[in-house]
Amino acid sequence: MLSGGDEGSGLEGSVFEGVGWPELDPGILVLDGSEPMEVAAPRVRRFLEECLATGRAAESTSMASHPGPQRECWLVIGISGEGDLWMAIEPERLLWHADNPDRPMEHSIADHLGLDPREASVVVRGEPRPDRIAIPPGDRWSPGAFRAIHLDDAGVPVTVGQWGMRSSAPPPMEEMEEAGASRGAPPGGDLETSAPPPADDAPPPTFQATLSAQGPEALAPGETEFIEVRIERDGDGSLPLAKAVAGVEVLEAEPIQVMLSVRGRGLRVLGSRRIDLAPPAPGRASLGEFEVEAMEEGEVQVGVSFRQVGSELGAVRLSVRVTRDVAGDVSGDVSGDAGGLAGAGATPELGAQHRPPLTREMVEALPRDPGDDAILRLLIDEMEEDSRTFYRYRLVSEPLGFHYLTMDSQPLLDRDGGAAKKLDQYVARIHENLTRRLRRSDLPQFQVELEAAGISLCHELLSPDVARVLWPLRGRIQGVQITSWEPRIPWELVRLKDPDSGEVDDRYLAEYGLVRTFHGRTPPREFAMARWKFLAATYPHNTERSVLTEVGFITRELPAEGVEPERIEAGFEPLWTTITAGDFDVLHLACHGLADPGNIQTAALLIGDQPGESDEDPPKPIRIESESVRFSNALWNRRPLVFLHACEAGRHGLGLTEWGGWPTAFMEAGAGAFVGASWPVRDQPAEVFATTFYQALWSGATLSEAAQGAREAGKAQGDASWLAFKVYGHPRARRVVPPTAPPPRPPGDAPGDNSGRATEP
Template sequence: MQSARELSRDDFILLEGNWSVRFSLALLEAGQSVAVVVHRLQGDQDYYYLYTRHEAEDFLRTAPPEMPVEVVLDLHEWRASPVLGAGEATTGNQPAVVLEDGRPVGYVHPLAGALRAEILEGGRPRGARLLQRYLKADFPASLALGTRAVLRVKLSRRRGRPGGPGLEVEQPAGSVLDVIVQARRGLEVEGEPRGRLVVGSPDEYLPLRFTLRAIEPGEGDLRVIVFREGAVIGYLRLNPQVVPAPAEAPPGGERVQFGQPLAEVQVETPDLSLHIEETRDGTGRSGFVMYLSASDTSLNLNLKKYGPVLFQSEPGAFFSDFYRKIEGLPLTSVDEQSRASRELEGWGVFLFEHLFPSEVQELLWSLRERIRTVFIQSAEPWVPWELCRLTGMEHGRKTEGAFFCEAFEMTRWLPGTGIKPALHLSRLAVVVPASSGLPYSAAELQFLLSLAGNGRQVEPIPARYLDLFKAFSTGSYDGWHFSGHGAARGKDPNQAEMILDEQETLTPIRLSGEAANLGRTSPLVFLNACQIGQGGISLTDAGGWARQFLAAGAGAFIGAHWAIYDRTAYFFARELYPRLLGGLPVGRAVREARLAIKPAGDPTWLAYTVFAHPLARIAH
């Protein structure tokens, strides 16, 4: 059997059940899909229904134009299509919708069973001898509760079966690859959870072996993370089944092989890389461990582990309340602005002291003048790392320093997503709803239009969903800028909304099917709206705008954690783009733009979260 991701196709269009027949037919006519997935939300439950394009059109073309799709198709009377996690094993003999990180990314169908492969993109160092390699891991597809099995991880020269996910990516000879195995659910690692592979060495094909024990029945969650110089270049996710142990149960089932291309290494290495991985203690409390790596070898930091740090309360609710407090700070006078600034500084100290182990606090304080670029790779969706405020001891007194995003040229990234060291802004799409009512939206639009020239195109896109879908589907824009209102909706971040004209909305879940073509150019995406940068747990994993744009292929994402001030947000855009287009790396450009708007007196300068490699630049 193969994974659902390998067997799935992505030539589908996603329709919402509450959309009208007229609107849905317009979408179908605008695209080239061969399948239709209809999403129906009932309470907090998501349901998906898979049709061929012809099936959907046959129903819709005979229905009243304004009737909702879910009524035409009688969805409440029919059983929803099965859903599969992207990593689940399947034969592909039964139609199903494939979900990854809470959004539909494909479908499997016995009559359209094409195999897929995804290649992580990256940079390539000059002058190095490059070798083609492929990361493989094998482990039983199932094992009995209480039994042990060996996970084998190795490099291979082989492409794999024809059509399979075996398109290799090159690595320099002599590259040292660090491997960490994490058991997140159903299993535990016994013994050392890490190892090392050296590309091109005589024993590079000898597999690393890790012993795991099944401790909880159900679907397991096992991660194999591969680093080079602190950056994640491979991220395998295995989901073996742990079954109750009968009296004569064999120790392990049929072994299944997993494969993934390795991302190419980056041209430059950040001064400090932090990799954050979620964990849970024996009582079920969530938290994380962190691995620190430094480019300065004298610091002896290469995936040095710290933690775990456990949350004392539910983190999603805590940070939602935290953002509401920031939004509620009074700022009408100079005195109120000073008090608000002090409040933020105090909250930043609180975050730093509670989110970082004491050894890491001391280390970061001692290095604050030695490091410039900080790269945080974190799968957890909640923590605003930008707001942590450095503190330490100076001459026997506790002293406060700067916020992370103020002290360092810092960015974030999602592990397992290919890092793009080169960005482009040759064709920028601008979406500014006329109905937003924001005083500075017209000025922001005019500023963005003024960036055209010298081979650069800037095109306004009407703030209507059909127009956005058509533009996303072409995959021809390498920059997207949205200015307007955004809103978090309920607990599922994939239902967060961008507010468009004519009371229409765009949600992260709709960056699926043909719309996901927006990522073909690895665009820089800047959503200059409130509550856009927030993440949270969706159906299967961390969700929200950043996750879904990056999953679609975006090379960078900039958004705001909380409601920002229109005037200050406009000036942030004015400060940021000239720096990016002038050749500054993303981390430095964002830091300088933050500091330029800091005197405005409101918290907008701290609100932005940036997902990109800190040393990525706009290529000319």
């Protein structure tokens, strides 16, 4: 068979892509798309067994894992038509359709797989194999369309590569014409283009899509199942896999990366934790799945994020219970409930039949923002394998050249210096060491101790490889976003050290505009900041020192801007009523707190005090527990900013089943952003930090910029308190100015005439 298309046609509208080829030619089985599935499936099964036996494929590789150009086992299927086309797919994908048929087995491979000419792979000929290939314009429908097949002089497929990263500068046209790359044309003629390529200054074409995901609700140890993902265009009439959010803005011509993150040892991921999906074509969803195996009993959190270029489009969090007591009949067909592709001949849901009840979650969606590209993202997974615990990092930044660069930390150590078998053993050691340093009463010595702690954290957390990659790029980093499950590690204190020269960075990681997020949660990019409520705790019975100084911006400057903040009485009922009502855009809490790293049930805010039950009893504090706030789910409507200054409030504890602490509590309750301190801070630096932070946000700065400005202002006080503040949210989130509001004044300007300023609705 010959590839369709004409070598010299259509190149003027091409997209130029880098392609990765395997070092050794892979095992390839060539099939005719018209061959009956009942004939092809046994051949493919034998072929895959041979690949496994020779090491060309990995055991239990999910058909959606897409290991990229290193994969050594491929099917190359000829799609018959007026012009013959090729498609490269994984053997596992065909076998799944054979094991889960939705039509008679005597039907063809092409019929079972729903192959479409527009899904054809790129074909290249001749030697040497090109590093970049020309992709003529047109829809790119499936993972097969992101692959390149190299034919020898006889027209026989010899290897398969994958393309995806757009080249920064295309080569001269004559150079690409010599490469001889072509996209096969659909039967009946050449590949059609719906429109000429956009001008350089025109925005790239986009469309609205729906993101969704689902997985098993419960699994028994040793059982394997799939976490399914789906992307489809809005208005196509098909149903998503779960309760999903529509209206996500997606680029027409860029692949979408779907990332899987699992917390703890309960589930083991079989195969890759990343899938690259083509943007869905009209009437046809892009589908993928991750295979997982249940390991240890307990509740397991799973995060699925959808990303395109530098932007996170949305995220979903699933909860899977691993238990030996999986109740009920789990063999029912739930494909109708999960939703499917509309229309005859549509591909069924991957793994949708014969499975346990599904766990579902709402997807949080964000529009594409090119400004996100400038942020360096560190996606961090907690890895617990065999007898060692470590962090796995994925670095993402288009300007810095990171396309999911994956690196591991060194094995983490416990308090005795041995290998930590669980993450909390390492965290306990870190907290003990930091607490010992933070108790220094001498300020200069305290500063020195923090610097030493930052260097030590770099060595333990980042490993020489990660530090070596980041070191020469420090001047180009415009912001840092850390996405993790673990909220207790003081990433703000990390100081990079060049592992080769020994030179130490003069900045902490906090000084790069560091903002945190949690896996499976996508905070909003906008804050209303129209309605403010605050609590400044008082303790009339002297159980604690009253907090009065750090709300100056709220009580003095906001009224000058036309906003009248509402003060919350220091009592349980007033504060709990406020939280559960959720009718505010900013909540500022200044009080004292308790947090026991070994028991999250003791994490509490001390918001006031009251007399004892009798005259002989001492006064007792008024408390509100973090777990009560966390499970209130009261803040999802307005997604407010919560600023909490409470001694110890930034510290977290590890519970038996869940992460605790106040950042987790408020973000899980629906807050759009959270700011909290990790250790007790002095009044004046806290006042400076809070005032500078609020002024910057009010004036239109992003969350990352406001955090950076507040840290700089706090640092100028000559006190290390500025390093205590952790900021959670979207790094590019900013205040939305109502249409009737005046332009924001720069931070620090004296308030002038306030007539005509907008008031709180």
